[in-house]
Amino acid sequence: xxxxxxxxxxxxxxxxxxxxxxxxxxxxxxxxxxxxxxxxxxxxxxxxxxxxxxxxxxxxxxxxxxxxxxxxxxxxxxxxxxxxxxxxxxxxxxxxxxxxxxxxxxxxxxxxxxxxxxxxxxxxxxxxxxxxxxxxxxxxxxxxxxxxxxxxxxxxxxxxxxxxxxxxxxxxxxxxxxxxxxxxxxxxxxxxxxxxxxxxxxxxxxxxxxxxxxxxxxxxxxxxxxxxxxxxxxxxxxxxxxxxxxxxxxxxxxxxxxxxxxxxxxxxxxxxxxxxxxxxxxxxxxxxxxxxxxxxxxxxxxxxxxxxxxxxxxxxxxxxxxxxxxxxxxxxxxxxxxxxxxxxxxxxxxxxxxxxxxxxxxxxxxxxxxxxxxxxxxxxxxxxxxxxxxxxxxxxxxxxxxxxxxxxxxx
Amino acid sequence: xxxxxxxxxxxxxxxxxxxxxxxxxxxxxxxxxxxxxxxxxxxxxxxxxxxxxxxxxxxxxxxxxxxxxxxxxxxxxxxxxxxxxxxxxxxxxxxxxxxxxxxxxxxxxxxxxxxxxxxxxxxxxxxxxxxxxxxxxxxxxxxxxxxxxxxxxxxxxxxxxxxxxxxxxxxxxxxxxxxxxxxxxxxxxxxxxxxxxxxxxxxxxxxxxxxxxxxxxxxxxxxxxxxxxxxxxxxxxxxxxxxxxxxxxxxxxxxxxxxxxxxxxxxxxxxxxxxxxxxxxxxxxxxxxxxxxxxxxxxxxxxxxxxxxxxxxxxxxxxxxxxxxxxxxxxxxxxxxxxxxxxxxxxxxxxxxxxxxxxxxxxxxxxxxxxxxxxxxxxxxxxxxxxxxxxxxxxxxxxxxxxxxxxxxxx
Numbered sequence: 001x002x003x004x005x006x007x008x009x010x011x012x013x014x015x016x017x018x019x020x021x022x023x024x025x026x027x028x029x030x031x032x033x034x035x036x037x038x039x040x041x042x043x044x045x046x047x048x049x050x051x052x053x054x055x056x057x058x059x060x061x062x063x064x065x066x067x068x069x070x071x072x073x074x075x076x077x078x079x080x081x082x083x084x085x086x087x088x089x090x091x092x093x094x095x096x097x098x099x100x101x102x103x104x105x106x107x108x109x110x111x112x113x114x115x116x117x118x119x120x121x122x123x124x125x126x127x128x129x130x131x132x133x134x135x136x137x138x139x140x141x142x143x144x145x146x147x148x149x150x151x152x153x154x155x156x157x158x159x160x161x162x163x164x165x166x167x168x169x170x171x172x173x174x175x176x177x178x179x180x181x182x183x184x185x186x187x188x189x190x191x192x193x194x195x196x197x198x199x200x201x202x203x204x205x206x207x208x209x210x211x212x213x214x215x216x217x218x219x220x221x222x223x224x225x226x227x228x229x230x231x232x233x234x235x236x237x238x239x240x241x242x243x244x245x246x247x248x249x250x251x252x253x254x255x256x257x258x259x260x261x262x263x264x265x266x267x268x269x270x271x272x273x274x275x276x277x278x279x280x281x282x283x284x285x286x287x288x289x290x291x292x293x294x295x296x297x298x299x300x301x302x303x304x305x306x307x308x309x310x311x312x313x314x315x316x317x318x319x320x321x322x323x324x325x326x327x328x329x330x331x332x333x334x335x336x337x338x339x340x341x342x343x344x345x346x347x348x349x350x351x352x353x354x355x356x357x358x359x360x361x362x363x364x365x366x367x368x369x370x371x372x373x374x375x376x377x378x379x380x381x382x383x384x385x386x387x388x389x390x391x392x393x394x395x396x397x398x399x400x401x402x403x404x405x406x407x408x409x410x411x
Numbered sequence: 412x413x414x415x416x417x418x419x420x421x422x423x424x425x426x427x428x429x430x431x432x433x434x435x436x437x438x439x440x441x442x443x444x445x446x447x448x449x450x451x452x453x454x455x456x457x458x459x460x461x462x463x464x465x466x467x468x469x470x471x472x473x474x475x476x477x478x479x480x481x482x483x484x485x486x487x488x489x490x491x492x493x494x495x496x497x498x499x500x501x502x503x504x505x506x507x508x509x510x511x512x513x514x515x516x517x518x519x520x521x522x523x524x525x526x527x528x529x530x531x532x533x534x535x536x537x538x539x540x541x542x543x544x545x546x547x548x549x550x551x552x553x554x555x556x557x558x559x560x561x562x563x564x565x566x567x568x569x570x571x572x573x574x575x576x577x578x579x580x581x582x583x584x585x586x587x588x589x590x591x592x593x594x595x596x597x598x599x600x601x602x603x604x605x606x607x608x609x610x611x612x613x614x615x616x617x618x619x620x621x622x623x624x625x626x627x628x629x630x631x632x633x634x635x636x637x638x639x640x641x642x643x644x645x646x647x648x649x650x651x652x653x654x655x656x657x658x659x660x661x662x663x664x665x666x667x668x669x670x671x672x673x674x675x676x677x678x679x680x681x682x683x684x685x686x687x688x689x690x691x692x693x694x695x696x697x698x699x700x701x702x703x704x705x706x707x708x709x710x711x712x713x714x715x716x717x718x719x720x721x722x723x724x725x726x727x728x729x730x731x732x733x734x735x736x737x738x739x740x741x742x743x744x745x746x747x748x749x750x751x752x753x754x755x756x757x758x759x760x761x762x763x764x765x766x767x768x769x770x771x772x773x774x775x776x777x778x779x780x781x782x783x784x785x786x787x788x789x790x791x792x793x794x795x796x797x798x799x800x801x802x803x804x805x806x807x808x809x810x811x812x813x814x815x816x817x818x819x820x821x822x
Contacts, residue, residue, distance in 0.1 A: 018533050018681045025684050048488060056482035063474035063696070071467035075666035077459060110521060110668070113691040121557045122429050126537060142688035146532045147557075255486035257521070257694040270429045273436050277553035278689070280524040283668040285474070286694055 021145045028138065028370045031355075035364045042396035044317075045364040047181065047338050048387045053306050054253050058298055059289060066288035074285040081272045082108025082260075082282060086291045090260050093294070094244075099230040102237050104265040107272055110257045110282045112211055112247045114275075116143035119172075119207060119243060119261070121274040124149045128171040135341075135371030135380070137181045137209065140174060151373045158190045163198035172205035172243070173198075177225060179212045179337025182371050182382035186335055189222055196228045199241045205267070208244045212337040214251050214303060217311040219335055226262060239264040248290050250338075251306070252299050256286040314340070316390035317383060320397035328404050329381075338386045344379040348411050349404065351381050357403035363396040432556050439549065439781045442766075446775045453807035455728075456775040458592065458749050459798040464717050465664050469709055470700060477699035485696040492683045493519025493671075493693060497702045501671050504705070505655075510641040513648050515676040518683055521668045521693045523622055523658045525686075527554035530583075530618060530654060530672070532685040535560045539582040546752075546782030546791070548592045548620065551585060562784045569601045574609035583616035583654070584609075588636060590623045590748025593782050593793035597746055600633055607639045610652045616678070619655045623748040625662050625714060628722040630746055637673060650675040659701050661749075662717070663710050667697040725751070727801035728794060731808035739815050740792070749797045755790040759822050760815065762792050768814035774807040 035041055067074045073083065081087065086108055091101040109115045116139065124130070124147040132140075133156045141151075154166040156175060167173050175195060177187035187195075199206035208225040229240040247259035261271060275281075293299050317340060318333050328349060329342040344351065355367045368380035385393060446452055478485045484494065492498065497519055502512040520526045527550065535541070535558035543551075544567045552562075565577040567586060578584050586606060588598035598606070610617035619636040640651040658670035672682060686692075704710050728751060729744050739760060740753040755762065766778045779791035796804060 019536050022533065022681055022684055025687075051483045051487055054482055054486045056478055056486060059486065060475045060478035060482075063478055064471045067467055067471035067474055071465055071471075072462045073666075075465045075467060075470065075664035076462055077660075077665045110694075111690045113687075114689065117689050122433065125430050139688070139691070145688060146685070249488075253486040254488045255484075255695045257690065257692075270433055273433055274557070276436075276524075277550070277556060278525065278528050279522045279668065280550070281668075283694060283697055284666045286696065 019146070021148055025142065025145060028366075032364065035359055038359065038362070041359070041362050041364055042388060042392050042399065043364045044384050044388060044393065044396045045366040045382070046384055046387065048384070049250055049254065049338075050306075050309060050313075050386055053302065053309065055293075055298060055302060059253065059293070062289050062292045062296075062298075063285070066292055067285065070284075070288055074288050076284065078281045078284040078287070080276045080281050081268065082106065083284060083287045083291065086258075086287050089291055089294050090246075090262070094226075094246075094262055096227065096230075099227050100235070100237055101262060104268060105238050105262050107261045107263075107268045107275065108282055108287060109259045109261060109275065110279055112209070112245055112249065112259045113139055113143055114278065115245045115247075115259050115261050116140050116209075118271045118274040118278055120144040120147045120149075121278070122267075122270045123171045123205060125171070129169060130172060130174055131167050131170040131204070132174040133180075134373075135182050135368060135377060136174065137176060138370045140209065141373060153372070156187065156191055156195055158194050163194055164201050167198045167202040167204040170202075170204050172207050174207045174209065175225070176209045176212075177222075178210055179215065179334055179339070181212070181337070182339055182366060182368075183341040184332070184334030184337050184339045185341075186222070192222065192225055192228055196225050196232075196242070199225075200229070200232060204241065206242045208242050210245060211247050211250050213246070215307065215310060215338065216336040217307060217314060217334075237265065238262075239266075243267055248293075248299075251303065252290065252293055256290050258282060258286050258290045310338070310386050313385040313388070313390060313393060317385040317393045317397065320394040321383070324397050324401035325404070328401075328408075338384055340383045340385065342381050342383060347379070349407070350378050352378050354381065354400075354403060354407060357407055358400050361399040361403040361406075363399040363403070365400060430557070432559055436553065436556060439777075443775065446770055449770065449773070452770070452773050452775055453799060453803050453810065454775045455795050455799060455804065455807045456777040456793070457795055457798065459795070460661055460665065460749075461717075461720060461724075461797055464713065464720065466704075466709060466713060470664065470704070473700050473703045473707075473709075474696070477703055478696065481695075481699055485699050487695065489692045489695040489698070491687045491692050492679065493517065494695060494698045494702065497669075497698050498671075500702055500705050501657075501673070505637075505657075505673055507638065507641075510638050511646070511648050512673060515679060516649050516673050518672045518674075518679045518686065519693055519698060520670045520672060520686065521690055523620070523656055523660065523670045524550055524554055525689065526656045526658075526670050526672050527551050527620075529682045529685040529689055531555040531558045531560075532689070533678075533681045534582045534616060536582070540580060541583060541585055542578050542581040542615070543585040544591075545784075546593050546779060546788060547585065548587060549781050551620065552784055564783070567598065567602055567606055569605050574605055575612050578609045578613040578615040581613075581615050583618050585618045585620065586636070587620045587623075588633075589621055590626065590745055590750070592623075592748070593750055593777060593779075594752040595743070595745030595748050595750045596752075597633070603633065603636055603639055607636050607643075607653070610636075611640070611643060614652065617653045619653055621656060622658050622661050624657070626718065626721060626749065627747040628718060628725060628745075648676065649673075650677075654678055659704075659710075662714065663701065663704055667694075667701050669693060669697050669701045721749070721797050724796040724799070724801060724804060728796040728804045728808065731805040732794070735808050735812035736815070739812075739819075749795055751794045751796065753792050753794060758790070760818070761789050763789050765792065765811075765814060765818060768818050769811050772810040772814040772817075774810040774814070776811060
């Protein structure tokens with residue numbers, strides 16, 4: 001795959017082109033960016049938090065304070081694995097009677113995307129296999145594309161013998177058990193047990209991506225995979241196969257670009273080596289702001305308001321869908337997260353085409369084809385309910401219904 | 412290179428190990444981190460700015476202000492290629508009569524290291540060739556190691572026919588023309604012309620890494636490679652082969668983690684796709700702080716003080732070296748940057764061993780063997796003069812001289 005420079009007709013050597021993987025990237029982002037310029041377009045495609053939840057006055061004050069109190073830490077280079085106090089605070093927050101975490105279990109990163117990038121750099125050799133259930137998070141596939149992995153499409157469900165066969169030989173398994181992006185699905189407890197079992201029995205690393213865990217609108221939270229894994233471990237410090245990912249983006253604000261990975265110390269050390277060549281270290285300033293927002297209780301104080309707002313918006317979106325889309329689509333109401341996944345009832349509904357029709361009608365939704373590496377699913381859409389107020393969600397769904405109707409009339 | 416899981420003796424499949432490239436990383440960083448815990452150790456190894464130059468009071472106030480004035484931009488997700496106003500400001504700052512830059516020429520990144528990472532993801536196919544002069548920046552090799560490139564050792568000098576042959580077939584050429592890390596060398600104008608010529612004639616991309624450009628202590632600045640390249644271009648907007656890298660880390664503070672790449676628009680678009688899977692976007696908050704520090708003149712006001720401080724420290728380090736090290740080492744006084752590169756006069760001085768002896772004597776320096784991919788040079792050291800005050804620099808050099816002396820006595 002070496003790319004040699006080419007000679008032009010007059011003997012001049014031409015520039016080598018860019019790496020091959022770049023041409024395999026979906027154009028979702030550029031289409032979404034272009035759509036952002038359409039006046040009046042209602043964007044229910046992305047996974048954006050509601051900006052009215054941002055505690056800007058508190059964070060402005062915290063930013064000033066932390067630079068004043070910790071100038072060298074905020075403004076200088078810091079340790080590649082993160083500020084020790086923030087690592088300790090994350091370890092303490094996620095520790096329980098069964099899950100024993102110390103600083104050595106925690107790597108601070110500059111976003112969930114960076115967590116995925118360093119995991120890819122550490123675990124995926126070219127041609128290596130990732131076991132995942134599809135549809136799955138498009139951003140994870142974006143992060144891993146430069147490593148050119150193969151994907152094994154696995155149904156994550158009880159019946160652990162199948163899972164053992166599916167995991168064996170993979171570099172790792174990837175899952176978003178809490179309100180999976182894009183499907184919004186909560187993975188149930190028996191399936192969680194089976195997934196952890198399969199990871200333990202095969203020795204395959206298990207990447208648990210949990211950006212939405214605190215966005216729970218109905219019922220009680222289920223134990224995370226790393227908690228279930230810790231029950232099987234006897235160590236003083238977690239050393240199992242789960243590589244857990246969390247972030248400040250959905251529970252505080254995304255603009256800090258601070259996230260974390262919790263894993264066995266040997267994994268954290270390897271990931272730290274990968275992070276060294278990725279950005280050397282994360283910003284001390286934004287780490288300190290996030291830490292201060294944990295320590296002074298800001299994040300805990302914000303949570304009920306965020307949950308209440310997003311629950312209302314989920315209900316508003318689903319009510320509008322029931323009114324306008326039920327004849328063409330079916331869906332489950334998600335108990336958490338940011339998305340509703342709607343599957344077409346009829347084969348004539350090509351959702352790639354529908355996204356284009358929706359844009360003409362003034363609404364943007366996510367097409368199912370981008371959520372697997374093969375573009376195989378063209379019969380579902382992902383709708384986001386966190387960004388827009390209720391009336392805009394309802395209007396967006398009405399516009400989408402118009403687009404479906406006009407697609408139906410044209411067939 | 413696929414890594415399959417291994418079966419243990421009792422039939423249990425064992426975890427796959429980590430990617431092979433991780434085991435090829437030098438242990439410089441972990442040795443330096445360990446050294447940081449030795450009480451009283453004088454660190455003249457790293458490339459750290461002097462924290463007393465950090466304008467913490469001004470930045471604390473700016474942080475508060477920008478969150479107040481631009482809450483959604485600072486705290487939300489932003490465009491992958493960077494805040495439009497910061498891209499415009501960078502384009503304006505680096506534009507000249509000959510170099511015509513627009514927003515489309517600029518990508519904002521989260522550090523010089525991230526710039527190197529996205530360049531590697533965009534340009535290096537596995538097995539691809541990078542043409543560079545060694546010794547070279549260890550951090551660049553760290554950033555590119557996951558792409559597993561080959562390096563071609565090129566002498567960057569006049570005599571352009573040799574350079575053309577050296578560049579041909581490479582994915583890109585890499586150079587730090589201003590006060591190269593680690594050698595501190597300024598690449599002269601005829602050589603700059605020859606390098607740009609060779610890039611233009613071969614069509615090979617030319618990565619110009621310029622973190623130290625404003626740290627000039629004697630004489631006048633030379634034109635950058637991208638400026639020289641622009642003189643040959645007729646376009647309304649720069650579209651030549653140079654990929655120029657800059658950063659706020661050395662002229663403002665490193666803790667913002669904001670840097671930039673200036674290149675042809677097609678390159679910026681490809682790099683942006685790579686950044687999308689790397690961290691989605693940089694922090695709006697730290698981009699806004701950096702932009703405010705450009706707009707209100709803070710960076711320009713800081714520059715004379717930084718240059719004066721570092722010039723004094725360079726002179727102090729070189730004076731101490733003349734007093735204590737001249738019998739064993741030779742060096743040129745650098746006209747800019749952060750480092751002095753000292754080459755051993757005698758073959759018995761093994762600088763890998765000397766680094767260990769120096770640590771025992773209470774001083775840390777950088778061994779030459781980490782600055783090329785083959786570890787071939789074990790007869791030079793890199794000394795930093797920016798971090799420590801003059802008396803500490805002198806004491807560090809005295810300790811290093813003790814270490815050389817005791818190495819000489821043991822042979």
